[in-house]
Amino acid sequence: MQQIRGNSYYFNSPAAIGGYLFDQNLILFDTGNDDSSVRKAIRELGEVSVHAIFNTHSHADHCGGNAFIQKQHSAITYAPELESAFIENPILEPTYLYGASPVAELQNKFLMAKPSCVHKKLIDETPVILQLSGTPVVIQPILLKGHSPNQMGYITEDSVAFLGDALISTAMIDKHPLIFTFDVTSHLESLHKLFDLEADTFVIAHGGIVEDKALTIQKNIDALELTQVLILKAIESGASTIDEIHRSLSSYYHLTENLGQHLLNRSVIKAHLTHLVSKGKLNFSVAHGFLNITQQ
Ligand SMILES: [Zn+2]
Incomplete structure (x- = not known):
């Protein structure tokens, strides 16, 4: 030490x-x-x-x-x-x-x-x-x-x-x-x-x-805010599920993930979704076995 x-x-x-x-x-x-x-x-x-x-x-x-x-x-x-x-x-x-x-x-x-x-x-x-x-x-x-x-x-x-x-x-x-x-x-x-x-x-x-x-x-x-911008952009470009948002972020950040890293990153995306839902920017809805995320 x-x-x-x-x-x-x-x-x-x-x-x-x-x-x-x-x-x-x-x-x-x-x-x-x-x-x-x-x-x-x-x-x-x-x-x-x-x-x-x-x-x-x-x-x-x-x-x-x-x-x-x-x-x-x-x-x-x-x-x-x-x-x-x-x-x-x-x-x-x-x-x-x-x-x-x-x-x-x-x-x-x-x-x-x-x-x-x-x-x-x-x-x-x-x-x-x-x-x-x-x-x-x-x-x-x-x-x-x-x-x-x-x-x-x-x-x-x-x-x-x-x-x-x-x-x-x-x-x-x-x-x-x-x-x-x-x-x-x-x-x-x-x-x-x-x-x-x-x-x-x-x-x-x-x-x-x-x-x-x-x-x-x-x-x-700035890093946290950039992730939120990327999530909103992904949704604007047609992503409507957590998997689709994850795919978009994976491409931007060049993620290589094992199972543990995948779940950690998925949890980060969910943390940002909670923030954006609480700010009134996004909505969750469930239909036909999908959790859909849409802009307010
Ligand atoms: Zn830690």
Whole structure:
């Protein structure tokens, strides 16, 4: 783990792991993909005792090392309330993507972390005060829903904000411009909230320290808005089902998908449809076994 400032650290594995180290007591912000990524992150700090884990959300690359840490250390685990259900019952992730008992192909480590226990479920932005070697340390949760149902960020006393996937790096957007979202309305609200968030440094899971906060936030907003424009254009050009919209986006974004990626992208399309229906721009109707989508 490399030091950011003061007691705040991060480890740039495929999904960054944050840390707050005080007197060899460590607080982790997410635990990466699996045992090995979190083990590597901690090893660089020498002999430490993990006092607590704060998960930003339930995606497997953010809580994949929880079970390992809980086995090795008596770490208290904090996570947003709704995300906790998924962290404790990982089968829910492929289940909600598939919409029924998921086929075996979907029960993989990319969609399912090892189950782990959440001891404290966070419901709002009430600061969490931990005692490390008898000294109070304050962690400030920030509600940042949208990328996942109840994602949160956490700000340390060094004014470092660990944001999970609330924000995606500009390089990642260039590579994967159809960004994952669960709730577009909340996602856009969270992105606007980040413009005013009082934290000196943003750390995101895929990209690490954010160099230009405003530019990155705007690029995330623009990517979400572009997807909506493309969906509306596809409908104007005759697409009337989710499959037809998916085909149109697949052609624009040059998507190559396996079953899991297909369902993730389909879920993103549905998130945008919900937003557009709630804005009064689209309607759903059902006829002859088809879910039809039409403009208002
Ligand atoms: Zn995520």
